[in-house]
Amino acid sequence: MxxxxxxxxxxxxxxxxxxxxxxxxxxxxxxxxxxxxxxxxxxxxxxxxxxxxxxxxxxxxxxxxxxxxxxxxxxxxxxxxxxxxxxxxxxxxxxxxxxxxxxxxxxxxxxxxxxxxxxxxxRLFDKQPPRILMYSHDTIGLGHTRRNANIGESILRKRPDASILMLIGCPAGLVFDTPLGIDFIKLPSLVKQSRHDWRPEQLNISGSRMRDLRSRLIREAVNAFEPHAMLVDHVPGGVWNELLPTFENLATNDSHRPFVALGLRDILDEPDLLRRRWQDDGTGEIIHRHYDEIFVYGDPDIYDTVTAYGLEEFAAGRVQSLGYVANRALPSSRDRLRQRLGIKDRPLVLITGGGGRDAFGLMTVCLDALASLESAERPMALLVPGPLMDPAARHVIHERAAAMGVFCFDRLPDLSAYCAAADMLIGMAGYNSSVEALAEGLPTLLIARNGPSAEQMIRAECFQERGLVDSFCADDLEAGRLASYLRQVSVRERFTPAINLDGAERAAARLLEGARTRHDFLATPASA
Structure with missing residues (x-):
């Protein structure tokens, strides 16, 4: 049009x-x-x-x-x-x-x-616009919320009249810039203690009372919003199975039941461990009973998520491998941001800690590595500690960065734009930072944390084996090793990765089609 x-x-x-x-x-x-x-x-x-x-x-x-x-x-x-x-x-x-x-x-x-x-x-749409509800439980980072927000933006590109309500657990709330059409309800915050153990972060109440509180908020939000489609990220039953009362309630009125999809990143945990856990704790049965489709946000040529976790055992014929979910920078982003930062032709390294809860060590060692370099070989650097870093720790990073003339922002409104502006990325091996760097063909060094799950270790190893990134374990992080990478920033070249990056667009299309199939009163765009 x-x-x-x-x-x-x-x-x-x-x-x-x-x-x-x-x-x-x-x-x-x-x-x-x-x-x-x-x-x-x-x-x-x-x-x-x-x-x-x-x-x-x-x-x-x-x-x-x-x-x-x-x-x-x-x-x-x-x-x-x-x-x-x-x-x-x-x-x-x-x-x-x-x-x-x-x-x-x-x-x-x-x-x-x-x-x-x-x-x-x-006036492209002549009937009731679609309502999409998204759930993300984030406790350590921002990844689940970021993926859902990216998919929400793709939905709005296809259906500008859509309303998207996000239920989020991230302690910082919705920290990303989002377009009109997306709003959120903040669930009371949790903190993850181990692979499958959470506790209230701010409220001095028991875990059972917190579960009941969150579960009721979710159920009432769904009842009031009446979504045509639901997307749950990563945790099929929600934290402490807090989604089950909502699912059971929806099952009693099938004529108004939304299309329900489960979104899974490429790598969840150590495969055998996760398959046993899903069998033992009933997660497999939750998937089988309550989900219409599973969306896998990855590329089977990079990592075969469906086979590794036996997803067809839980949802035979209902698993879709959609590709990685990533933002793409606007064509003018590189020149515009470099001009704004005043760095002209100097090499720039972007150092990101994801959500930031466990990024203090990475930020500290990177600053040590930068300080060890002679001024002639030191690149410009932009540190992003993350909005979830402890405030006292973040203050330390900001003071050190300011003393060294290093840019330091708590968060970036558009990571993909800064990936386009940078010449190298050093960051934790979480899903979003890794994929958005790859989407821009940016030379990348991933630092994989060793827990609480095996996710980052597996992803870093998998990407490195295919020549997409360099990586090492956070346990081996030290300034001298990082300094050798920083000296190479100016000679590293961008590349075009052979990976599927269509995950957001394809997930948006499947959600809208699922909503239309179950609620055929929804209009499709009229031809202009």
């Missing part, structure tokens, strides 16, 4: 970013530096959407800007660096702007408003 957009914006790097995003949505973009008052009436009929810088809009006069909101209902966005400016507020109110965008812009927010405007303008 062709969509014509007028961008009234003075020359800046912002132009490139906006053009990238708009063109990804099939838009034809015309950029002008200004529009006279007399031009406004003519232009309003020729574009499906107008984006105007607030300063230029004021020069045109409030009335002329209002004319851009023609009888056709053309969406108008006003962009500003000063949201609290009284003139800007009057402008937005007087011209009936659809949205006020504040610099620095988030690419995901632009995606949101584009999708919103396209849906409102063309």
């Amino acid at each position: 062709t969509y014509r957009v007028l961008l009234i914006e003075p020359p800046s790097s912002c132009q490139e970013l906006l053009a990238d995003i708009l063109q990804q949505h099939g838009a034809e973009v015309e950029i002008v530096q200004n529009v006279s008052k007399n031009d406004a009436v003519t232009l309003r009929w020729n574009y499906d959407m107008v984006c105007a810088d607030a300063r230029l809009a004021q020069d045109m006069g409030f009335g002329a800007v209002g004319d851009l909101r023609s009888e056709k209902g053309t969406p108008l966005w006003v962009m500003t660096a000063d949201r609290d400016n009284a003139c800007v507020r009057r402008l937005v109110e007087s011209c009936g702007a659809s949205a006020l965008m504040t610099r620095p812009y988030s690419s995901r927010q632009w995606h949101s408003f584009i999708r919103y405007s396209m849906t409102k303008k063309r």
Whole structure:
């Protein structure tokens, strides 16, 4: 579908970013530096959407800007660096702007408003929009929530009118930028003590009371939201089987039961151990009774998840290998971010600790390694300790980094964009950091933690055997070894990995198809 957009914006790097995003949505973009008052009436009929810088809009006069909101209902966005400016507020109110965008812009927010405007303008959907509910229990990191958020964004690319409600356990809440259409309910936090043992993190209550609290919140959310499809990540019954009351309740009313899918990353744990546990604790029976499909977020040519964990034993004929779930950076990301950081042509190493709970050792050793290098051989570095790191430990990392002239951000709103900007990644061997680095063809050194499960060790070994990454165990982490990698940043070259990265798009398509199959009143997009 062709969509014509007028961008009234003075020359800046912002132009490139906006053009990238708009063109990804099939838009034809015309950029002008200004529009006279007399031009406004003519232009309003020729574009499906107008984006105007607030300063230029004021020069045109409030009335002329209002004319851009023609009888056709053309969406108008006003962009500003000063949201609290009284003139800007009057402008937005007087011209009936659809949205006020504040610099620095988030690419995901632009995606949101584009999708919103396209849906409102063309009225693509003529019946009840889909409602998707997602569950992720995260206790140590951010991986389960990140995967679900990526899939949610893919759903909104296909169905901009969808509503996606995420039930999340991550102690930091939803720390990612997400588009309009995604919201979340924060479940009370847990902390993982061992492979299959959790306890309340913040509330001074018993495990049984916590289980009852979380289970009731989940059940009531599902009852009130009435999803057409549900996606559960990683834990089939939820923590302490907290999802079972909801599943049993749904089973009593099959005519309104949602399509239910289980999402599994490529590597879960040591295969024999996990298969025995699933047989012994009833997880296999939960999968068999309550799930319509299993989504595997991996590539069987890299690791045969279905065979390793015997998934067909639990859900014969219902297992889908979809590919890895990863964000892809916009084409302008590398130049734009490097310009923002002021690093020009210097090599940049990105050092990420995932969620951050166990990343203090990695951050400390990386800083030691950087300090051991002569200034001429030291690359620029950007540390990301993670939002879940202990605040006192994070403060130590920030102080050391500042003293050494090293960039340090607690979290990144868009890891894929920074992977595009960097020349090497050093990070924990979790799913998301590993896959997003591979998606950008970024030379990568993975540091695999030795527990509480075997997941990271297996992934690092598997990727290294195929020449996709270098890796070693966190137990062997030491500054001298890291320093040798840091010296190689400028000579490492990007590559194109031969792996399937379509997991998010394919999971989104399966969820929407599953919802449509069970609820045939859902509309499909009308042809434009």
